[in-house]
Amino acid sequence: MSRFIAFLRAINVGGHNVKMDHLRHLFEALGFSSVETFIASGNVLFETPSKDVKSLETEIENQLREALGYEVATFIRTDAELADIANYKPFRQPELVAAAALNIAFLADALDDEARQKLMALRTEIDDFHVHKREIYWLCRKKQSESTFSNAVLEKTLGMQSTLRGVNTVKKIAAKYSASER
Numbered sequence: 001m002s003r004f005i006a007f008l009r010a011i012n013v014g015g016h017n018v019k020m021d022h023l024r025h026l027f028e029a030l031g032f033s034s035v036e037t038f039i040a041s042g043n044v045l046f047e048t049p050s051k052d053v054k055s056l057e058t059e060i061e062n063q064l065r066e067a068l069g070y071e072v073a074t075f076i077r078t079d080a081e082l083a084d085i086a087n088y089k090p091f092r093q094p095e096l097v098a099a100a101a102l103n104i105a106f107l108a109d110a111l112d113d114e115a116r117q118k119l120m121a122l123r124t125e126i127d128d129f130h131v132h133k134r135e136i137y138w139l140c141r142k143k144q145s146e147s148t149f150s151n152a153v154l155e156k157t158l159g160m161q162s163t164l165r166g167v168n169t170v171k172k173i174a175a176k177y178s179a180s181e182r
């Protein structure tokens with residue numbers, strides 16, 4: 001069995017409220033086992049014999065659209081990928097210490113050069129970005145409320161969906177469900 005973490009967009013934001021026991025049930029109905037949620041923001045851990053991530057993402061998106069009545073973009077990572085994401089150092093330590101927040105945007109695919117250039121054009125004295133594999137690390141030097149950057153701006157700029165998580169949430173999930181735990 002492979003263990004995966006699904007990062008879901010539009011769960012418990014913008015009036016789309018979903019109880020975590022209902023969300024677990026929807027994943028179990030797909031035949032997944034060891035289903036758990038981590039905080040109520042659309043982080044679902046599950047096991048399945050399938051290794052086809054794109055197929056799993058589509059299957060979950062279809063199930064959630066049918067059950068919830070709206071689109072829920074799904075971004076899946078293995079527990080090993082998540083450990084790498086959590087341990088990755090996108091900025092120098094002094095920058096991280098001085099920052100107000102570090103967030104990670106999960107994407108379905110890696111950015112091409114054109115999309116990367118568009119993203120980097122959004123840099124300001126408040127916001128900086130680093131791209132690594134299928135993730136964008138967003139360093140916010142002041143309160144996020146002082147920034148003009150958001151997931152909506154990111155999606156419009158790149159022309160693709162994403163979902164954001166705070167680095168602390170990602171690190172907690174990775175620590176709790178590390179590949180070595182198996």
